[in-house]
Amino acid sequence: MTIDVDETLKRISSKKGVKAVVILNNEGQAIRSTMDHDMTKQYGQLISSLVQQTRTTVATLDDQNELTFMRVRTKKHEIMIAPDHEYLLIVVQNPAEVMQQ
Amino acid sequence: MTIDVDETLKRISSKKGVKAVVILNNEGQAIRSTMDHDMTKQYGQLISSLVQQTRTTVATLDDQNELTFMRVRTKKHEIMIAPDHEYLLIVVQNPAEVMQQ
Numbered sequence: 652m653t654i655d656v657d658e659t660l661k662r663i664s665s666k667k668g669v670k671a672v673v674i675l676n677n678e679g680q681a682i683r684s685t686m687d688h689d690m691t692k693q694y695g696q697l698i699s700s701l702v703q704q705t706r707t708t709v710a711t712l713d714d715q716n717e718l719t720f721m722r723v724r725t726k727k728h729e730i731m732i733a734p735d736h737e738y739l740l741i742v743v744q745n746p747a748e749v750m751q752q
Numbered sequence: 753m754t755i756d757v758d759e760t761l762k763r764i765s766s767k768k769g770v771k772a773v774v775i776l777n778n779e780g781q782a783i784r785s786t787m788d789h790d791m792t793k794q795y796g797q798l799i800s801s802l803v804q805q806t807r808t809t810v811a812t813l814d815d816q817n818e819l820t821f822m823r824v825r826t827k828k829h830e831i832m833i834a835p836d837h838e839y840l841l842i843v844v845q846n847p848a849e850v851m852q853q
Contacts, residue, residue, distance in 0.1 A: 697812060704801075708798045708799070717827045718825075723825055725810050725817045
Protein backbone atom coordinates (compact mmCIF):
# COMPACT_ATOMS: atom_id res chain seq x y z
CA MET A 652 0.00 0.00 0.00
CA THR A 653 1.76 3.15 -1.17
CA ILE A 654 0.22 6.23 0.36
CA ASP A 655 0.75 9.88 -0.45
CA VAL A 656 2.06 10.83 2.97
CA ASP A 657 1.49 14.54 2.55
CA GLU A 658 -2.07 14.06 1.39
CA THR A 659 -2.72 11.63 4.27
CA LEU A 660 -1.20 14.01 6.81
CA LYS A 661 -3.27 16.94 5.53
CA ARG A 662 -6.52 14.95 5.31
CA ILE A 663 -6.27 13.45 8.80
CA SER A 664 -4.92 16.48 10.64
CA SER A 665 -7.77 18.61 9.30
CA LYS A 666 -10.39 16.35 10.92
CA LYS A 667 -12.15 17.70 14.00
CA GLY A 668 -10.68 16.49 17.27
CA VAL A 669 -7.36 15.39 15.79
CA LYS A 670 -4.51 16.78 17.89
CA ALA A 671 -1.49 15.33 16.12
CA VAL A 672 -0.42 13.01 13.33
CA VAL A 673 2.89 11.20 12.98
CA ILE A 674 3.90 8.96 10.08
CA LEU A 675 6.87 6.66 10.61
CA ASN A 676 8.70 4.49 8.12
CA ASN A 677 9.14 0.84 8.99
CA GLU A 678 12.41 1.59 10.77
CA GLY A 679 10.49 3.75 13.25
CA GLN A 680 11.81 7.03 11.85
CA ALA A 681 9.34 9.87 11.49
CA ILE A 682 8.88 10.96 7.89
CA ARG A 683 6.07 13.42 8.62
CA SER A 684 4.72 14.91 11.81
CA THR A 685 2.58 17.72 13.13
CA MET A 686 4.38 17.50 16.49
CA ASP A 687 7.64 19.22 17.51
CA HIS A 688 10.92 17.37 17.02
CA ASP A 689 11.30 15.97 20.54
CA MET A 690 7.70 14.76 20.88
CA THR A 691 7.86 13.25 17.40
CA LYS A 692 11.01 11.34 18.32
CA GLN A 693 9.53 10.14 21.61
CA TYR A 694 6.23 9.05 20.05
CA GLY A 695 8.15 7.37 17.25
CA GLN A 696 10.36 5.31 19.51
CA LEU A 697 7.76 4.39 22.12
CA ILE A 698 4.91 3.61 19.75
CA SER A 699 7.12 1.58 17.38
CA SER A 700 8.29 -0.50 20.30
CA LEU A 701 4.70 -0.92 21.54
CA VAL A 702 3.55 -2.01 18.09
CA GLN A 703 6.42 -4.50 17.95
CA GLN A 704 5.40 -6.07 21.27
CA THR A 705 1.76 -6.12 20.21
CA ARG A 706 2.61 -7.82 16.91
CA THR A 707 4.61 -10.44 18.79
CA THR A 708 1.77 -10.93 21.28
CA VAL A 709 -0.80 -11.45 18.52
CA ALA A 710 1.46 -13.87 16.61
CA THR A 711 2.33 -15.83 19.77
CA LEU A 712 -1.36 -16.28 20.60
CA ASP A 713 -2.10 -17.42 17.03
CA ASP A 714 0.60 -17.63 14.37
CA GLN A 715 -2.07 -17.32 11.65
CA ASN A 716 -3.20 -13.97 12.99
CA GLU A 717 -1.87 -10.43 12.44
CA LEU A 718 -2.19 -7.01 14.06
CA THR A 719 -4.18 -4.56 11.92
CA PHE A 720 -5.05 -1.62 14.19
CA MET A 721 -4.72 -0.38 17.78
CA ARG A 722 -6.56 2.13 19.92
CA VAL A 723 -4.94 3.23 23.15
CA ARG A 724 -7.45 5.23 25.16
CA THR A 725 -6.07 7.39 27.95
CA LYS A 726 -7.52 9.90 30.41
CA LYS A 727 -6.51 12.79 28.13
CA HIS A 728 -6.93 11.48 24.59
CA GLU A 729 -6.88 8.49 22.28
CA ILE A 730 -3.90 7.25 20.31
CA MET A 731 -4.85 5.40 17.13
CA ILE A 732 -2.14 3.32 15.56
CA ALA A 733 -2.37 1.89 12.04
CA PRO A 734 0.60 -0.38 11.34
CA ASP A 735 1.27 -1.17 7.69
CA HIS A 736 4.13 -2.93 5.93
CA GLU A 737 5.64 0.35 4.76
CA TYR A 738 4.42 2.91 7.28
CA LEU A 739 3.17 3.32 10.82
CA LEU A 740 0.45 5.94 11.14
CA ILE A 741 -0.14 7.47 14.58
CA VAL A 742 -3.10 9.77 15.21
CA VAL A 743 -3.71 11.46 18.56
CA GLN A 744 -7.28 12.66 18.95
CA ASN A 745 -9.73 13.91 21.51
CA PRO A 746 -12.58 11.37 21.30
CA ALA A 747 -15.10 13.77 22.85
CA GLU A 748 -14.57 16.31 20.05
CA VAL A 749 -14.68 13.62 17.38
CA MET A 750 -18.06 12.41 18.68
CA GLN A 751 -19.56 15.89 18.36
CA GLN A 752 -19.39 15.74 14.59
CA MET B 753 -14.05 -0.30 41.71
CA THR B 754 -15.16 -3.67 43.12
CA ILE B 755 -16.87 -5.74 40.50
CA ASP B 756 -18.84 -8.96 40.85
CA VAL B 757 -16.58 -11.00 38.61
CA ASP B 758 -19.08 -13.77 38.01
CA GLU B 759 -21.82 -11.35 37.07
CA THR B 760 -19.41 -9.47 34.78
CA LEU B 761 -18.21 -12.69 33.13
CA LYS B 762 -21.79 -13.89 32.53
CA ARG B 763 -23.04 -10.51 31.26
CA ILE B 764 -20.16 -9.97 28.81
CA SER B 765 -19.80 -13.52 27.54
CA SER B 766 -23.51 -13.63 26.69
CA LYS B 767 -23.18 -10.68 24.29
CA LYS B 768 -23.34 -11.42 20.58
CA GLY B 769 -19.93 -11.72 18.93
CA VAL B 770 -18.00 -12.24 22.17
CA LYS B 771 -15.68 -15.22 21.79
CA ALA B 772 -13.93 -15.25 25.15
CA VAL B 773 -13.59 -13.36 28.42
CA VAL B 774 -10.68 -13.47 30.85
CA ILE B 775 -10.48 -11.59 34.15
CA LEU B 776 -7.06 -11.25 35.74
CA ASN B 777 -6.13 -9.94 39.17
CA ASN B 778 -3.48 -7.24 39.31
CA GLU B 779 -0.73 -9.85 39.55
CA GLY B 780 -1.72 -11.12 36.12
CA GLN B 781 -3.31 -14.35 37.41
CA ALA B 782 -6.59 -15.42 35.85
CA ILE B 783 -9.43 -15.45 38.36
CA ARG B 784 -12.15 -16.22 35.77
CA SER B 785 -12.02 -17.33 32.18
CA THR B 786 -14.15 -18.83 29.45
CA MET B 787 -10.99 -20.14 27.74
CA ASP B 788 -9.16 -23.43 28.42
CA HIS B 789 -6.33 -23.46 30.94
CA ASP B 790 -3.42 -23.07 28.53
CA MET B 791 -4.97 -20.27 26.47
CA THR B 792 -6.02 -18.48 29.66
CA LYS B 793 -2.45 -18.65 30.95
CA GLN B 794 -0.99 -17.45 27.66
CA TYR B 795 -3.48 -14.58 27.29
CA GLY B 796 -2.91 -13.66 30.93
CA GLN B 797 0.86 -13.44 30.66
CA LEU B 798 1.07 -11.78 27.25
CA ILE B 799 -1.73 -9.26 27.74
CA SER B 800 -0.53 -8.29 31.25
CA SER B 801 2.90 -7.62 29.86
CA LEU B 802 1.44 -5.63 26.93
CA VAL B 803 -0.67 -3.54 29.31
CA GLN B 804 2.41 -2.89 31.44
CA GLN B 805 4.38 -1.61 28.43
CA THR B 806 1.42 0.48 27.28
CA ARG B 807 1.03 2.03 30.73
CA THR B 808 4.73 2.90 30.75
CA THR B 809 4.48 4.34 27.23
CA VAL B 810 1.53 6.57 28.16
CA ALA B 811 3.19 7.77 31.38
CA THR B 812 6.51 8.43 29.60
CA LEU B 813 4.78 10.56 26.97
CA ASP B 814 2.89 12.51 29.67
CA ASP B 815 3.31 11.75 33.36
CA GLN B 816 -0.11 13.32 34.05
CA ASN B 817 -1.81 10.86 31.76
CA GLU B 818 -3.06 7.28 32.34
CA LEU B 819 -4.12 4.30 30.26
CA THR B 820 -7.86 3.62 30.48
CA PHE B 821 -8.68 1.17 27.65
CA MET B 822 -7.10 -0.63 24.71
CA ARG B 823 -8.42 -2.17 21.49
CA VAL B 824 -6.13 -4.49 19.58
CA ARG B 825 -7.67 -5.23 16.20
CA THR B 826 -6.33 -8.23 14.33
CA LYS B 827 -7.21 -10.04 11.10
CA LYS B 828 -9.29 -12.59 13.02
CA HIS B 829 -10.86 -10.68 15.90
CA GLU B 830 -10.58 -7.78 18.31
CA ILE B 831 -9.06 -7.92 21.79
CA MET B 832 -10.50 -5.34 24.16
CA ILE B 833 -8.53 -4.69 27.30
CA ALA B 834 -9.90 -2.78 30.30
CA PRO B 835 -7.18 -2.25 32.88
CA ASP B 836 -8.38 -1.32 36.35
CA HIS B 837 -6.55 -0.96 39.67
CA GLU B 838 -7.86 -4.32 40.92
CA TYR B 839 -8.60 -6.29 37.74
CA LEU B 840 -7.67 -6.59 34.10
CA LEU B 841 -10.62 -7.47 31.89
CA ILE B 842 -9.88 -9.05 28.50
CA VAL B 843 -12.65 -9.58 25.95
CA VAL B 844 -12.06 -11.26 22.60
CA GLN B 845 -14.80 -10.53 20.09
CA ASN B 846 -15.63 -10.75 16.43
CA PRO B 847 -16.34 -7.11 15.48
CA ALA B 848 -18.36 -8.13 12.40
CA GLU B 849 -20.84 -10.06 14.54
CA VAL B 850 -21.04 -7.28 17.11
CA MET B 851 -21.93 -4.75 14.39
CA GLN B 852 -24.83 -6.87 13.21
CA GLN B 853 -26.76 -6.21 16.40
